[in-house]
Amino acid sequence: MSIGILGCTGRMGQMILTHLVQHHRSLIAGGSGSPNSTLAGQDLGRLVGADPLGLTVDTDPARVMARASVVIDCSSPAATAHHAALAARHGTALVVATTGLNAQQQQAVFDAARSVPVIYTPNLSPGVSVLIALTRQVAATLGPDYDIEIVEMHHRHKVDAPSGTALGLGEAAAAGRGQPLDALKETVRDGHTGARNSGTIGFATLRGGDVAGDHSVIFASDGERLELSHKASSRALFAHGAIRAAHWCGDRPPGLYSMLDVLGLT
Ligand SMILES: NC(=O)C1=CN([C@@H]2O[C@H](COP(=O)(O)OP(=O)(O)OC[C@H]3O[C@@H](n4cnc5c(N)ncnc54)[C@H](OP(=O)(O)O)[C@@H]3O)[C@@H](O)[C@H]2O)C=CC1
Numbered sequence: 001m002s003i004g005i006l007g008c009t010g011r012m013g014q015m016i017l018t019h020l021v022q023h024h025r026s027l028i029a030g031g032s033g034s035p036n037s038t039l040a041g042q043d044l045g046r047l048v049g050a051d052p053l054g055l056t057v058d059t060d061p062a063r064v065m066a067r068a069s070v071v072i073d074c075s076s077p078a079a080t081a082h083h084a085a086l087a088a089r090h091g092t093a094l095v096v097a098t099t100g101l102n103a104q105q106q107q108a109v110f111d112a113a114r115s116v117p118v119i120y121t122p123n124l125s126p127g128v129s130v131l132i133a134l135t136r137q138v139a140a141t142l143g144p145d146y147d148i149e150i151v152e153m154h155h156r157h158k159v160d161a162p163s164g165t166a167l168g169l170g171e172a173a174a175a176g177r178g179q180p181l182d183a184l185k186e187t188v189r190d191g192h193t194g195a196r197n198s199g200t201i202g203f204a205t206l207r208g209g210d211v212a213g214d215h216s217v218i219f220a221s222d223g224e225r226l227e228l229s230h231k232a233s234s235r236a237l238f239a240h241g242a243i244r245a246a247h248w249c250g251d252r253p254p255g256l257y258s259m260l261d262v263l264g265l266t
């Protein structure tokens with residue numbers, strides 16, 4: 001098993017690299033940043049404040065894939081679509097952590113899963129996988145009399161909204177009601193909105209500070225409110241999950257998997 005990190009210069013990529021450098025140095029196959037990365041050529045060990053590794057930040061993800069048996073993608077949506085096509089061509093297993101992909105970019109990930117094992121997950125933590133499973137179950141049990149609202153908060157640098165996890169929770173809630181999320185989701189409320197549309201799933205997005213990732217699903221009816229919440233207190237949580245996912249998918253047959261598969265929750 002050898003692991004490459006696509007987006008190794010970012011917040012998440014550096015956290016994964018830090019964990020690999022500290023605990024699994026011999027598994028590191030390489031890492032890439034954007035084509036114009038200001039960190040190109042920097043030693044990967046030095047990048048995270050450790051001893052030199054003798055591998056540097058690459059700007060060509062294909063070179064990383066040529067050396068890796070599995071790559072973890074935590075980059076940007078356009079790059080992820082490109083990385084998915086490359087992974088299929090190189091026969092490299094892929095863990096996609098990047099969020100905010102549009103339909104076309106998601107299709108590139110699904111296409112890759114026909115040739116290589118792909119884990120596509122908006123959240124690498126075990127707790128959120130359990131939350132997703134619970135959300136589906138609770139939505140199915142309580143039924144349409146309960147209004148569903150999903151609230152998330154992240155750090156001030158996050159660029160996509162709602163978060164990938166919030167959308168994943170929305171999909172789970174909609175599935176619990178036997179419907180696709182697209183038919184139910186309400187992501188914007190502003191001005192004279194009128195009363196709540198019955199059956200919809202609402203989203204509220206908060207941004208600020210250094211919040212690693214908070215998510216709540218609220219089921220509200222006349223007379224009671226049930227809230228399911230998860231709070232990540234450190235990005236290290238996601239790094240552990242990424243490495244666990246990489247180990248899990250390395251020798252799987254081609255296919256599309258999620259973190260729920262990794263945890264045996266499917
Ligand atoms: N699934 C999960 O559990 C988690 C998912 N994420 C997701 O991971 C993604 C990255 O988050 P974060 O690390 O905070 O973001 P950053 O902005 O800190 O990092 C982005 C990384 O992507 C690279 N990049 C940007 N554009 C390109 C490109 N065109 N080609 C190749 N590489 C590119 C950057 O390279 P450079 O710096 O060299 O320009 C950088 O390494 C987000 O989508 C986020 O939502 C984050 C945490 C957990």
Ligand SMILES: O=C(O)C1=N[C@H](C(=O)O)C[C@H](O)C1
Binds near residue numbers: 123124154213
């Ligand atoms: O950008 C982040 O930081 C995170 N993004 C993921 C998401 O969009 O759900 C997961 C995690 O909450 C951190």
